[in-house]
Amino acid sequence: MVSQEPRPSSNPLLIRQVRKLLRQGFNWRYYLLGLGFVLLATLLGYLVREFLAPTNIIMIYLLCVTVSAIFCGLGPSILVSILSVLAFDVFFVPPYLTFAVEDTQYIFTFIVLLLVGMTISYLTSRVRQQTEAARRREQELAALYALGQDLAIASDLQSYTVSIIQRIKETLGHDVIIFLPDIQSKAKLKVYNGGVDVSVDSNEFTAAARSFQNKKIIGHGTDTLASAGAKYLPLVTTRGAVGVMAVKKTDTASELTIEQERLLEAYADLAAVAIEGIQLADELRSAQILKATEKLQTALLNAISHDLRTPLVSVIGALSSLQEEGMGLNDTAKESLIQVAREEAERLNHLITNLLDESRLEAGAMRLSRQPSEIHDLVGSTLEQLGSRASTRSIKMDIPAEMPFISVDFGLIVQALVNVLDNALKYSPPDSPIEIKGRQVAQEVHIEIADRGIGIPEQDLPYIFDKFYRIKRPDNVTGTGLGLSISRGVVEAHGGRIEAENRVDGGTIIRVILPVGERLNHMEKLNE
Amino acid sequence: MNSSKVLVVDDEDSIRRFLRVALASQTYTVFEAALGQEALSCVVEHKPDLVILDLGLPDIDGVEVTRLLREWTQIPIIILSVRGSESDKIAALDAGADDYLTKPFSVGELLARLRAALRRAAQTSSGPIFTINGLKVDLARRLVTIEDHEVQLTPNEYELLRLFVIHAGKVLTHRYLLREVWGAEYGDEFHMLHVNISNLRRKIEREPARPQFIITEPGVGYRLRIN
Numbered sequence: 001m002v003s004q005e006p007r008p009s010s011n012p013l014l015i016r017q018v019r020k021l022l023r024q025g026f027n028w029r030y031y032l033l034g035l036g037f038v039l040l041a042t043l044l045g046y047l048v049r050e051f052l053a054p055t056n057i058i059m060i061y062l063l064c065v066t067v068s069a070i071f072c073g074l075g076p077s078i079l080v081s082i083l084s085v086l087a088f089d090v091f092f093v094p095p096y097l098t099f100a101v102e103d104t105q106y107i108f109t110f111i112v113l114l115l116v117g118m119t120i121s122y123l124t125s126r127v128r129q130q131t132e133a134a135r136r137r138e139q140e141l142a143a144l145y146a147l148g149q150d151l152a153i154a155s156d157l158q159s160y161t162v163s164i165i166q167r168i169k170e171t172l173g174h175d176v177i178i179f180l181p182d183i184q185s186k187a188k189l190k191v192y193n194g195g196v197d198v199s200v201d202s203n204e205f206t207a208a209a210r211s212f213q214n215k216k217i218i219g220h221g222t223d224t225l226a227s228a229g230a231k232y233l234p235l236v237t238t239r240g241a242v243g244v245m246a247v248k249k250t251d252t253a254s255e256l257t258i259e260q261e262r263l264l265e266a267y268a269d270l271a272a273v274a275i276e277g278i279q280l281a282d283e284l285r286s287a288q289i290l291k292a293t294e295k296l297q298t299a300l301l302n303a304i305s306h307d308l309r310t311p312l313v314s315v316i317g318a319l320s321s322l323q324e325e326g327m328g329l330n331d332t333a334k335e336s337l338i339q340v341a342r343e344e345a346e347r348l349n350h351l352i353t354n355l356l357d358e359s360r361l362e363a364g365a366m367r368l369s370r371q372p373s374e375i376h377d378l379v380g381s382t383l384e385q386l387g388s389r390a391s392t393r394s395i396k397m398d399i400p401a402e403m404p405f406i407s408v409d410f411g412l413i414v415q416a417l418v419n420v421l422d423n424a425l426k427y428s429p430p431d432s433p434i435e436i437k438g439r440q441v442a443q444e445v446h447i448e449i450a451d452r453g454i455g456i457p458e459q460d461l462p463y464i465f466d467k468f469y470r471i472k473r474p475d476n477v478t479g480t481g482l483g484l485s486i487s488r489g490v491v492e493a494h495g496g497r498i499e500a501e502n503r504v505d506g507g508t509i510i511r512v513i514l515p516v517g518e519r520l521n522h523m524e525k526l527n528e
Numbered sequence: 529m530n531s532s533k534v535l536v537v538d539d540e541d542s543i544r545r546f547l548r549v550a551l552a553s554q555t556y557t558v559f560e561a562a563l564g565q566e567a568l569s570c571v572v573e574h575k576p577d578l579v580i581l582d583l584g585l586p587d588i589d590g591v592e593v594t595r596l597l598r599e600w601t602q603i604p605i606i607i608l609s610v611r612g613s614e615s616d617k618i619a620a621l622d623a624g625a626d627d628y629l630t631k632p633f634s635v636g637e638l639l640a641r642l643r644a645a646l647r648r649a650a651q652t653s654s655g656p657i658f659t660i661n662g663l664k665v666d667l668a669r670r671l672v673t674i675e676d677h678e679v680q681l682t683p684n685e686y687e688l689l690r691l692f693v694i695h696a697g698k699v700l701t702h703r704y705l706l707r708e709v710w711g712a713e714y715g716d717e718f719h720m721l722h723v724n725i726s727n728l729r730r731k732i733e734r735e736p737a738r739p740q741f742i743i744t745e746p747g748v749g750y751r752l753r754i755n
Contacts, residue, residue: 345632349632369614369615369747371702371718371722371747372718372719372722373722374722374726376726376729376736376737377722377725377726377737377744379737380736380737380738380739380744381744381746383737383738384738384743384744397735397737397738399737401730401736405719405722405723409747410744410746410747411614411746411747414746
């Protein structure tokens with residue numbers, strides 16, 4: 001009912017005061033207290049009437065009015081002024097105990113006493129109100145400052161809304177729900193409740209949407225939708241409405257005063273600016289991400305279209321030669337063409353597998369199905385996968401019989417090891433040995449794959465696990481620059497890491513480090 | 529020289545085509561189906577000796593086709609699947625499929641698996657003695673020797689080896705082995721299985737990290753290599 005009235009500042013002072021009196025209601029306690037002061041003054045006056053002239057007893061009443069004005073407010077002190085005049089008349093002006101007056105000059109005393117009493121009441125209550133207003137303003141400022149501080153620390157929409165909701169709950173005692181436009185469809189509003197469980201029905205959504213569209217305060221305490229349970233304040237900035245704040249009175253809280261309404265609006269303004277800021281930052285960020293993604297995709301397409309097409313060139317070339325009857329190929333030539341087509345097709349398959357793995361890793365879509373796995377088994381399966389490429393090379397294995405089981409996705413770790421070993425095989429002379437070493441170091445398992453190749457230039461070491469990174473090599477080794485990056489992705493998804501270093505006497509060591517789960521250690525003991 | 533009937537179920541025309549050529553050249557009689565439903569009626573109608581079944585069919589899932597077939601026939605089923613769908617593979621094997629191949633595969637590999645599956649199906653009761661590469665398992669006397677030296681196995685290790693031998697060449701899933709050896713309630717105790725396999729390998733393999741007999745099928749299970 002309060003805010004249906006025009007803004008208080010546009011009203012004459014007196015009307016405001018009267019309204020205020022009305023609004024504060026009849027506080028019986030203050031009036032009773034005032035009555036008590038009058039009684040006390042009368043009693044005191046009665047006791048000293050022998051020693052003081054009636055004109056001086058008036059001073060006691062004036063004191064009484066002043067005290068009432070200070071402690072009880074305007075209304076009670078006006079009452080006290082009137083009662084004081086009456087009491088003075090009845091008890092201290094002859095004839096006593098009647099309202100009649102013998103000496104008519106006392107009429108003048110009464111009028112002056114009344115006027116002075118009223119003036120004191122009025123002035124004192126003004127001072128009181130101003131002090132109170134100053135104190136409230138200070139509180140408001142402190143509350144706004146506190147919210148400002150919260151918002152400065154907050155970094156995302158979620159923490160913003162949480163601070164706003166908590167601040168309003170703290171200072172005003174009202175529940176707040178914030179509605180913001182949905183990121184996908186701007187027309188729809190979404191509830192931000194600051195992590196508190198609230199149910200929002202369709203009526204509330206409709207009201208919020210209306211406030212959002214019209215940029216007007218509606219709901220409880222306004223002309224529009226006055227029957228609604230909450231008040232809807234649009235969060236408006238210069239660019240338009242960024243959201244809606246629904247404020248609902250709780251059972252324990254009282255109705256908001258004019259000052260509190262003003263504070264609420266100040267909160268809404270602050271919230272609007274803050275939310276707009278974060279929305280703009282989000283938009284900017286997603287635009288940047290989009291740009292970066294596009295750039296990456298172009299680079300990726302350029303890189304892989306070449307790598308994808310190269311094997312196909314050989315496959316199509318070899319197969320079409322075979323089909324060409326006029327070429328008069330002998331069996332050896334045919335055999336070698338078939339061999340080329342087969343090898344290149346397998347290379348293409350390997351490349352596509354890697355690309356799929358990489359994209360799944362990148363999309364975070366790689367789901368690990370962990371199983372307790374044995375190091376010997378992992379290494380054995382890796383060699384098995386590489387088939388003749390591994391079995392034709394001298395591979396020295398040094399893995400202790402007693403190694404802990406590690407909880408990993410068997411297939412993925414084998415894939416990671418295949419990529420590392422594949423690199424070692426590719427980049428080392430065919431007659432040089434490959435060493436595979438397994439060790440337990442504290443709560444980790446280290447698997448080292450060492451070759452006697454030409455090593456990796458020192459400046460390239462930090463980058464060899466990066467996507468599409470290929471060291472410039474004089475020899476004609478083909479690859480996509482994806483294998484090691486997938487190995488790293490897989491190992492890191494398991495909470496492990498992968499390292500590369502050059503051997504002092506030539507060659508490279510790639511070290512795959514995986515954590516040993518505590519539970520598995522425990523089970524190991526149970527089984528022995 | 530052999531006239532076994534093979535049903536190829538795959539919705540990709542080109543895959544059916546090359547399989548038809550490859551299988552026919554080995555004198556197999558080839559039937560084709562592009563859909564699960566077709567496959568089911570074809571098995572009833574033509575009574576093939578083996579089914580090559582793609583998992584990703586447009587109408588009924590390959591796992592479901594396997595289950596439906598297993599309700600009434602023990603015909604060998606070889607699954608074709610793409611890499612990365614381990615859970616589908618396991619589901620198909622648990623539903624009763626005999627073997628699987630990951631696409632792309634070589635025809636040589638397929639023919640080897642196909643012959644092994646047909647051989648297993650034809651064997652009504654082979655003798656109690658199984659021999660491969662120096663490993664000899666005498667099921668009647670519960671005796672395991674490697675290069676004529678007797679190997680001492682724990683009861684669980686022997687039970688595992690026995691399962692591998694009677695299903696030689698077939699992929700046995702982790703869950704199947706656990707249920708058969710330890711019981712249904714141990715179906716998820718993978719660690720127990722892996723420890724026992726590891727111990728068994730140390731006793732029968734010459735180089736446990738490069739096993740010749742018990743081969744790991746990553747993420748799926750194990751198989752006993754037969755050739």
